[in-house]
Amino acid sequence: MEYFIQQLINGISVGSIYALIALGYTMVYGIIKLINFAHGDVFMVGSFIGLYSARFLANAGLPPVLVLLLSLIISMTMSSLLGITIERLAYKPLRKSTRIAALITAIGVSFLLEYIGVLILGPQAKGFPDIMEKKQYQLFGSSIQVDSNQVMILITTIVLMIILQYIVRYTKTGKAMRAVSFDMEAARLMGINVDRTISATFAIGSALAAAAGVIFGMTYNSVDPLMGVTPGLKAFVAAVLGGIGSIPGALVGGLLLGTVETEISSLGYSSWRDGVAFAVLILILIFKPSGLFGKNVREKV
Amino acid sequence: MKKLNKKFWLGIIVALAFYGIVQVLLTTGIFNDVTRSMLLLVGVNVMLAVSLNLINGITGQFSIGHAGFMSVGAYTSAILTLDYNVPFVLAIIAGGIVAAIFGVLIGMPTLRLNGDYLAIATLGFGEIIRIVLLNTEYVGGASGLSGIPAKTTWTIIFLFTLFTVVLINNFIRSTHGRACLAIRENEIAAEAMGINTTMYKVIAFTIGALFAGMAGGLSAHTFYVITPGSFNFLKSFEILVMVVLGGLGSTAGSIVGAVFVTLLYTYLREFPEWRMIIYSIVLIMMMIFRPSGLLGKTKLNFGKLGKKEAKANGSIDSSTP
Numbered sequence: 001m002e003y004f005i006q007q008l009i010n011g012i013s014v015g016s017i018y019a020l021i022a023l024g025y026t027m028v029y030g031i032i033k034l035i036n037f038a039h040g041d042v043f044m045v046g047s048f049i050g051l052y053s054a055r056f057l058a059n060a061g062l063p064p065v066l067v068l069l070l071s072l073i074i075s076m077t078m079s080s081l082l083g084i085t086i087e088r089l090a091y092k093p094l095r096k097s098t099r100i101a102a103l104i105t106a107i108g109v110s111f112l113l114e115y116i117g118v119l120i121l122g123p124q125a126k127g128f129p130d131i132m133e134k135k136q137y138q139l140f141g142s143s144i145q146v147d148s149n150q151v152m153i154l155i156t157t158i159v160l161m162i163i164l165q166y167i168v169r170y171t172k173t174g175k176a177m178r179a180v181s182f183d184m185e186a187a188r189l190m191g192i193n194v195d196r197t198i199s200a201t202f203a204i205g206s207a208l209a210a211a212a213g214v215i216f217g218m219t220y221n222s223v224d225p226l227m228g229v230t231p232g233l234k235a236f237v238a239a240v241l242g243g244i245g246s247i248p249g250a251l252v253g254g255l256l257l258g259t260v261e262t263e264i265s266s267l268g269y270s271s272w273r274d275g276v277a278f279a280v281l282i283l284i285l286i287f288k289p290s291g292l293f294g295k296n297v298r299e300k301v
Numbered sequence: 302m303k304k305l306n307k308k309f310w311l312g313i314i315v316a317l318a319f320y321g322i323v324q325v326l327l328t329t330g331i332f333n334d335v336t337r338s339m340l341l342l343v344g345v346n347v348m349l350a351v352s353l354n355l356i357n358g359i360t361g362q363f364s365i366g367h368a369g370f371m372s373v374g375a376y377t378s379a380i381l382t383l384d385y386n387v388p389f390v391l392a393i394i395a396g397g398i399v400a401a402i403f404g405v406l407i408g409m410p411t412l413r414l415n416g417d418y419l420a421i422a423t424l425g426f427g428e429i430i431r432i433v434l435l436n437t438e439y440v441g442g443a444s445g446l447s448g449i450p451a452k453t454t455w456t457i458i459f460l461f462t463l464f465t466v467v468l469i470n471n472f473i474r475s476t477h478g479r480a481c482l483a484i485r486e487n488e489i490a491a492e493a494m495g496i497n498t499t500m501y502k503v504i505a506f507t508i509g510a511l512f513a514g515m516a517g518g519l520s521a522h523t524f525y526v527i528t529p530g531s532f533n534f535l536k537s538f539e540i541l542v543m544v545v546l547g548g549l550g551s552t553a554g555s556i557v558g559a560v561f562v563t564l565l566y567t568y569l570r571e572f573p574e575w576r577m578i579i580y581s582i583v584l585i586m587m588m589i590f591r592p593s594g595l596l597g598k599t600k601l602n603f604g605k606l607g608k609k610e611a612k613a614n615g616s617i618d619s620s621t622p
Contacts (some may be wrong), residue, residue, distance in 0.1 A: 035417060092584055097592035100363070104545045107538055108584030115577035233534070240421045275432035278425035282411070285422050289414050 013150040015258020016157040020212035021235030022250035026206030030245035037106040041113035044151025066108040076207040083206025117225030125224040128217035174301015243294025336348030344458035350543040352512035358550035360505040361485030368428030372532035374400040374514025375521035393518040400514020434529040445528030501590035505589040
């Protein structure tokens with residue numbers, strides 16, 4: 001039982017990373033119905049920006065907590081600029097064309113980011129600096145262990161979720177986002193600047209992916225230009241699992257996927273991990289065809 | 302009808318002439334081994350693209366798990382020739398049939414989903430097949446199967462490709478193909494007109510899987526080695542890119558797309574660092590400036606296009622209303 005709970009804790013920390021990336025997928029999908037395959041690579045870029053700014057700040061002699069906070073903020077800001085740029089240059093010209101054309105463009109952008117990364121940074125993995133010392137904590141006097149990194153992941157995720165909830169629920173941009181995702185044309189008629197709202201969505205999604213990238217780097221201590229592919233795909237699976245377009249869905253999907261994966265690995269079937277993740281997805285889709293939290297849209301005749 | 306037939310036979314004659322010219326160039330040694338293997342690759346990719354087009358372009362079902370079917374065919378035929386000494390052509394056909402069975406099994410449950418949910422489910426199935434292969438010792442696990450006899454020749458690949466194109470093209474023009482087109486245009490209306498949408502979707506999926514499996518078998522017998530890694534979702538994307546670049550819904554477009562992407566890939570090999578960057582920029586530019594693909598959905602106009610292979614189709618009536 002304790003072992004199970006231990007794996008659950010590990011699973012939640014992996015799942016938080018998926019959830020943060022999945023939010024970007026889900027928000028962009030909710031607004032322009034585009035599967036933004038380049039999102040996993042924004043996560044990669046975020047991780048690298050985090051790596052270099054953490055190195056720079058640590059060399060400047062700042063205390064670890066400040067290094068973490070600042071590199072998170074720098075990485076999130078720069079990645080959101082990247083997200084806006086990608087949207088402006090690649091996706092905006094395609095707003096009137098078919099969705100599959102936009103999808104192919106997204107795949108193209110994904111390759112572009114990956115291989116520019118390979119060209120500049122080289123294909124080999126780089127070590128991520130230990131920003132904070134890892135400490136182990138015992139929970140309730142039992143043998144269940146939590147390390148400081150996992151606590152940090154959980155705190156970061158929760159804080160970001162609260163900020164996101166606040167933005168989406170209470171700010172003008174958030175209201176505009178909900179309106180645009182409900183009906184883009186009607187929103188435009190009501191005087192909402194649709195283009196700016198879409199840019200804001202990309203900015204927020206990319207910032208969350210960058211945060212996930214920094215956390216990922218701190219957890220696994222190794223980053224490379226192609227590292228975004230698998231987590232990106234997994235996060236997309238998580239978003240679909242929860243019902244793409246739904247923010248709580250992305251959160252639940254990410255956590256569920258992370259937990260299932262860790263439990264499978266802990267049972268000794270780590271090479272089947274990805275397969276089981278997809279099998280869970282397909283099973284859920286067969287019984288709930290629009291994901292766990294997805295709305296069942298009635299077809300109009 | 303008579304006119305259509307004339308065009309059909311004209312297409313076949315043009316295709317055979319193309320075959321003859323290449324065959325002469327190959328035997329006289331004007332085409333070297335690199336060109337030869339590129340031609341084989343073009344054939345395999347044409348089969349893959351045309352069969353995916355039947356699912357994605359004609360029936361309108363968004364599938365991105367084509368590499369999964371390809372791997373089923375590749376492994377089946379490779380095992381048959383390696384371990385059971387089954388004749389080569391029979392092994393390829395068997396590979397196709399096993400892939401088609403997988404097509405039915407996967408199609409039945411997943412085709413109830415629509416749009417992007419179907420896409421991710423097919424992608425998931427493709428990945429599950431890959432992971433099962435990765436974890437099966439009998440087929441070599443991660444290192445895959447090697448020493449597969451390289452029996453694919455230009456004649457074989459040409460015949461299989463021609464067969465694929467002709468059969469799928471005739472299917473599209475048949476009553477059943479019209480039903481598939483109707484599903485693409487409006488599923489609810491098609492159902493209201495008495496078309497069994499589920500059945501036709503599964504049929505299209507199965508035919509697509511059948512030819513993807515054969516293409517997989519042929520590619521396995523071209524390159525000696527197959528590994529599960531070569532059939533991952535990036536391979537599925539590559540096939541999708543061919544179909545979309547050529548023009549979704551047009552068989553001629555799929556052929557042109559497959560030829561274009563294969564040539565681009567092969568020639569960019571000379572710039573290894575820049576290969577993927579140039580490729581992705583071409584992809585983005587193509588989609589921004591010509592989102593409907595190279596040929597779009599227009600009817601193929603004879604004489605307008607110099608591509609001989611494209612002519613093999615005769616006319617393709619898939620112009621949208």
